[in-house]
Amino acid sequence: MPEFQTSPGMRDILPPESTRWRRFVATFAETVTAAGYGQIIPPLLEDIGVFHRVGEATDIVTKEMYDFIDKGQRHVALRPEQTASVCRAFVQHRPATPWKVWYSGPNFRYERPQRGRYRQFDQVGIEVLGANDPYLDVEVIALGWNFFKRLGLRQVHLHLNSLGEPENRQRFVTALQAYFTDNIERLSDASKTTLAKNALRVLDSKRPEDGEVIAGAPKISEFYSDAARLHFETVQSGLQALDIPFVVNEKLVRGLDYYRHTTFEFVGGTLDSAQNAIGGGGRYDGLVEDLGGPATGGIGFALGLDRTLLACDDESVFAATQTSVDVFVVDTTGGLEALVITQQLREAGISSDRSFENRSMKSQMKAADKSGAKIAIIIGSDEVEAQSFVLRPLRSEDQQSTIPRNELMTSIMKALS
RNA sequence: GUGGGCGUAGCUCAGUUGGUUAGAGCGUCAGUUUGUGGUACUGAAGGCCGGGGGUUCGAGACCCCUCGUUCACCCCA
Numbered sequence: 001m002p003e004f005q006t007s008p009g010m011r012d013i014l015p016p017e018s019t020r021w022r023r024f025v026a027t028f029a030e031t032v033t034a035a036g037y038g039q040i041i042p043p044l045l046e047d048i049g050v051f052h053r054v055g056e057a058t059d060i061v062t063k064e065m066y067d068f069i070d071k072g073q074r075h076v077a078l079r080p081e082q083t084a085s086v087c088r089a090f091v092q093h094r095p096a097t098p099w100k101v102w103y104s105g106p107n108f109r110y111e112r113p114q115r116g117r118y119r120q121f122d123q124v125g126i127e128v129l130g131a132n133d134p135y136l137d138v139e140v141i142a143l144g145w146n147f148f149k150r151l152g153l154r155q156v157h158l159h160l161n162s163l164g165e166p167e168n169r170q171r172f173v174t175a176l177q178a179y180f181t182d183n184i185e186r187l188s189d190a191s192k193t194t195l196a197k198n199a200l201r202v203l204d205s206k207r208p209e210d211g212e213v214i215a216g217a218p219k220i221s222e223f224y225s226d227a228a229r230l231h232f233e234t235v236q237s238g239l240q241a242l243d244i245p246f247v248v249n250e251k252l253v254r255g256l257d258y259y260r261h262t263t264f265e266f267v268g269g270t271l272d273s274a275q276n277a278i279g280g281g282g283r284y285d286g287l288v289e290d291l292g293g294p295a296t297g298g299i300g301f302a303l304g305l306d307r308t309l310l311a312c313d314d315e316s317v318f319a320a321t322q323t324s325v326d327v328f329v330v331d332t333t334g335g336l337e338a339l340v341i342t343q344q345l346r347e348a349g350i351s352s353d354r355s356f357e358n359r360s361m362k363s364q365m366k367a368a369d370k371s372g373a374k375i376a377i378i379i380g381s382d383e384v385e386a387q388s389f390v391l392r393p394l395r396s397e398d399q400q401s402t403i404p405r406n407e408l409m410t411s412i413m414k415a416l417s
Numbered sequence: 418g419u420g421g422g423c424g425u426a427g428c429u430c431a432g433u434u435g436g437u438u439a440g441a442g443c444g445u446c447a448g449u450u451u452g453u454g455g456u457a458c459u460g461a462a463g464g465c466c467g468g469g470g471g472u473u474c475g476a477g478a479c480c481c482c483u484c485g486u487u488c489a490c491c492c493c494a
Contacts, residue, residue, distance in 0.1 A: 008485075059492050063418080081494085111492065112418075123494060190419095190491070207490075254493090266494095277494060304494030332452070361452050369454040380452055394454070 009111070009119025020320040021122070024151075024305060025104045028124045031147045032102040035139070037126055040101040042085035044108075048077040050088045053290040054258060058198075064109040078108035083258075083284070083300060084291070086127045091293035097130025116307045125281070127300030129288060134231045137262045137283060137299055138238030144266060144279055144301050145244050151308070152317030155269030156278070158244065161252040162232035162261050164224045166286065169260065172223040173199050179217050186213045200253045219250050228261065235262055258284040262299065268311035278311055279303035324372025325351040326416055328394075330364040330379065337379045341408070348409060350416065369394060375415050377408075391415060 006012060013021055029039070048067050054060065060080045067077035079085055082103050090099060104124040113119060126143060128136055141158065148156045163169045176199040184192060188207045195202050203214055224232065239246055246264075254263045263282035281301025288296035312318040327345055329352060331338035338354040345352040353371050355364045361380070368376040378390035378400075391411055392400035403411045 005485075064492080107494085109493080112490095113486085114489085115487070117493075121494065125494095194491090201492090204492085279494065302494060307494060330453080360447085362450090362454080363447085365454040367454085376454080378453070382452080390453090392453070400453085 007119070009113035011118065011120075016320040016322050019323060020309065020318065021305065023321075024309070024318070025124060027150055028104065028147055028303075029102070031150060032126050032143055035100075035143055037100045037102040040086060040089060040103050041105070042079070042082060042089055042103065044078055044106070045076050046079055046085055046088065048075045050084050050291065051077055051080060053287065054081070054084050060109060064111055066108045066110055080109045081107050081302065082123065082125060083127060083302070084287070086300070087129070087284075087287045087291050087293070087298065090129050090288055090296070091291050094293075097296070098136070099129045100126070101128075102126045116304070116310055118306060122305040123302040124305065125300055125302035127298060129298045130296050132285070132297040134234035134262075135238050137235045138242065140281065140299050140301060141235075141239065141264055142242055142244060144281070144303065147303070148266065148278075148308075151312060153268075153308075153311055153315055154317075155315060156311070157267045157269055158239075158246040159249040159252050159265045159267060160236070160239075160246045161220070161249055161263050162224070162228065162235075163220060163253065163259055163263060163282075164228035164232075164261065166260060168220075168223045168225055168228050172218065172220050175218045175223070176200065176202070180213070183213050183216075203251045203253050214251070221250060231261055254280060254282055258287040258290070260285045264301070266301075266303070268307065268314070276307075277304075278307040322372065325353045326374055327352040327377060327412060328364075328368035328371045328373035328375075329354040329377045330361060330368060331355075332358075332361050332364070332380045333384055334358060337384065341377060341379075344409065345412070348413075350412065375412065377412070 033039075048065070051065060052061055065077045065080055067075065070076050082105070086101060086103065102125065104122065106120050106122050108120055110119060111117060126140060128140060141160075145156070145158065164172070177195070180187065180191075180195050180199055180202055184195070186209075187195065187202070188205070188209050190207065191202050191205050191210050194205070202210070203217065205214065236246070236248075249265075252263055252265055253259075254265070259282040261283040264280065265277050266279040268276050268278045279301055281299070283297065283299040285295075285297045287298060288294070309318070327350055329338040329341050329345075331341075331354065335354075335356065335358055342352045342354050353373070355367045359367075361378075365376065374393070374395050376392045376394055378392055383389050383402075386402075387405040388402050389405060389408060390400055390402050393415065
């Protein structure tokens with residue numbers, strides 16, 4: 001074991017895996033920019049107060065943040081998510097609404113690492129601020145859906161719920177609290193603790209002994225106002241109009257406190273681990289106000305790269321690709337020829353590579369093969385003498401040929417076309 | 418934060434009830450052809466058996482601690 005390794009929950013993404021990460025973000029960017037979203041790049045670090053607004057009662061805020069006092073005595077934190085930063089930016093810059101933005105990048109949560117759950121984890125996401133139209137909810141969900149389709153995923157399930165308006169939600173929480181308190185003896189110990197903090201999240205419990213109690217709990221749908229019900233029904237009819245299948249899951253309450261109305265989650269159909277949620281989001285009509293801005297509706301989602309890529313693995317889609325070059329230059333005369341020719345090729349827009357340390361021709365040919373190059377340019381002492389080079393096709397049965405030096409570039413172009 | 422599994426070459430793993438110089442495959446490097454890759458064959462390099470302590474004549478194997486990893490809870494993407 002080396003003396004230094006990555007810290008727990010942190011890891012290196014190496015090639016060729018890293019090529020997939022780049023394509024992932026590029027594909028996401030294409031999907032959402034085609035819908036009018038612009039990229040926002042918020043800082044990794046914010047005043048910790050920005051994240052406190054996400055929810056004083058959530059684990060993310062209370063025990064999972066990487067926070068510290070900086071040299072200027074400011075209490076700051078690495079972002080545990082990016083929605084709060086986007087809202088802070090909205091309040092700070094007051095862009096014209098509706099403000100449609102997308103982001104990608106790492107977030108940090110100090111949790112116990114697990115498969116599909118890391119302390120530094122990447123998300124891509126979108127947020128729209130300043131519009132309350134339920135059809136916007138549908139657009140947002142549809143963009144997530146479209147993105148998964150573009151990756152090639154076929155087994156993503158959409159779970160949908162509505163938390164209603166704040167008053168609906170509050171009355172529901174009160175009723176839930178009363179119900180669970182009446183039945184507290186039948187709850188698991190862990191759920192008793194959860195109940196004391198946030199009754200909503202008891203619904204999330206995966207412990208089998210809680211199942212019966214939860215099944216008998218009050219339902220959020222019994223508390224909707226007419227407006228909340230209409231909003232939710234409009235969202236559902238919009239999804240139906242787009243042929244996006246979904247299931248209403250009344251237990252989907254989501255972890256963050258700021259959600260109102262629509263909440264949704266994308267679940268990887270092939271992932272059987274506890275980390276099967278590959279993305280989630282919802283409407284958060286109160287968050288901008290909490291951060292000191294005007295009352296502003298907002299909705300968005302975040303997708304986890306790691307988990308989505310795990311789902312891709314399970315469905316054998318969106319695989320990593322091995323990078324390769326077009327031309328490999330084999331030079332047995334010391335390496336200066338290869339140095340000059342690879343430079344010329346690269347300037348001409350032709351990818352090329354070579355060996356170093358003056359290895360044997362056989363060794364260099366092996367490297368040429370592994371590089372994925374379509375042709376090898378071979379230069380030995382005979383070629384230097386004759387001012388020529390050998391062009392050897394590597395991926396076909398064609399014979400190699402000796403060509404005068406002044407036809408180097410044209411013959412390579414021709415061989416590649 | 419709580420509980421269970423697992424840590425042996427770069428990678429994937431063997432290693433018999435504790436017993437001499439710790440093995441294989443793949444990968445890497447080199448050779449079989451002193452100017453030519455993919456196949457085959459040969460060889461080489463590469464391990465304080467995660468780290469520390471203990472039991473023992475003797476520990477990669479057993480015990481304790483610790484670190485890492487993995488699975489579940491929790492939480493969430």
